[in-house]
Amino acid sequence: MDFIFDCFFEDTFEKITRSGLQDRSSRRDVLDHLNAVIGGCSDGQNMHTEEVARLAVLSAVKYHREKMDANGDVCLMGKYHNILYIALRTCWEWGVRDSAVVVVLLEEIYTCEKTFERIFLGALFGTHAPHFIAGWRSDFRDQDENTRAMVYFLHHATSLGLQLPVLLAHVQDERMVRFIDIPIESCGKASPLRVAIQAGAPDLLLILLRYGAEPNPPDGGSSAVHALMDKLIERDRHYIYQDVSCLNILLRNLTLIEMPCEEGMFFLQKERFLVKYGALLLDKIIPKEQVFGIMPLKHLCRVRIRDLLRATNQLPDGIDTLRLPRKMQRYIDLMEE
Known part of the structure; x- marks a missing residue:
């Protein structure tokens, strides 16, 4: 044969x-x-x-x-x-x-390529976009088929914990990065998760996070949640639904929204945060307790469980092995608020 x-x-x-x-x-x-x-x-x-x-x-x-x-x-x-x-x-x-x-x-x-853009780009932007972005045409018929193919390869790569060496410019060193977080060369070497956020694609963002994408990508860019909040405040409180959905999904994976804070500077940083992002708090786009307080215990447990499963390459399939009610499994799997 x-x-x-x-x-x-x-x-x-x-x-x-x-x-x-x-x-x-x-x-x-x-x-x-x-x-x-x-x-x-x-x-x-x-x-x-x-x-x-x-x-x-x-x-x-x-x-x-x-x-x-x-x-x-x-x-x-x-x-x-x-x-x-x-x-x-x-x-x-x-x-x-x-x-x-x-x-x-x-x-x-x-x-050969040091990237997997031909798997991710068609799912993120549709099968015609890669020709204009990177000069090649997708091998899949449409965006839906490309998305299902992406999930297929995510499943196999995650099940064996595929990691590959990536030269990270911000540290000038090679690091082992998981398949799902490998930067996309023609998108400024941004991770698939960051590209999904910039594209305003909550469905794709949810898939990536479910399969264990790092909510804080290792691609050297700024904090993904801060980048998304910056995007939301650009329109003077006229929020785009897809961007708000992306933020809601991303926040399910974080215990808190960290403020860049130097020692002894908390109150100054808090004031600066309120000046910059106060409208997002007033409009309940971000929950106040996720910035200045403590989130509910069930949310903290979800984040911790997901962190452990991500570290052992068990997202999302490992969730089904947890001896928990189905509703709780769906909550951990980001499928329910």
Whole structure:
């Protein structure tokens, strides 16, 4: 079976020019051909299609790695790199369940690109936007399909705790960052969570937080909650619904809204906070107790439980294992206020 896919990729790619897979329709043609081979092998060998697709993905990664090794460990790009996106789509379409294989593919993509924008951008902005933002077209039909694909890859990456080295400019050092927090290169190296906030996309923000995105992203930017409050006060108390929804969702993950405070300067900082964000308190956009008081115990427990589950890569699936009433599980999973 491995030999069949190795031959398929060698024969197919030999006939394609270096730039022959730049457009989505060309990648779709190869993918349709590959899907026919997967279906035929499944019938001929009496194997489940998902298992055959798994072998096809491994063969694609192997092909890419061999070409890269032959070029001094540098990706040849063009068709040799786009094979990874044919494999990515194969994973999604056939529902490959082996997280180890999915993670191997993601790691191979990251080796060349140092970002996962082709998974996240289409979900955040729709499938046409990436062409204008980054110069490539999404492999998914529409934003909904891209979002479901994003969740699929989030699930597999989180289940194995995928972390990758990221050079963080603000510390001038490499740090291990989880898949969900890897900065998006063409969006100023901002984390997916920060991009979702700037895009005013509460549905996407909720998905990212449910799957364990850091509410304070490690991308070196300012505090996400302060950035969102700054965005809200720009319109002189004419609040955009999507931005308010993003703030409500983000605040479910924080014990308090911290004020930048130097020792012995609390009252001065409090006064400055009120001057700048007082309208948000008056209009009940942010709860006063989350700035100057103490939030209800159930909220503090939710944040603590989520912090523990996030640290062990168990969001959101680990919530179902907690011996708690379903309503309480939904509260911890950010699905209820």
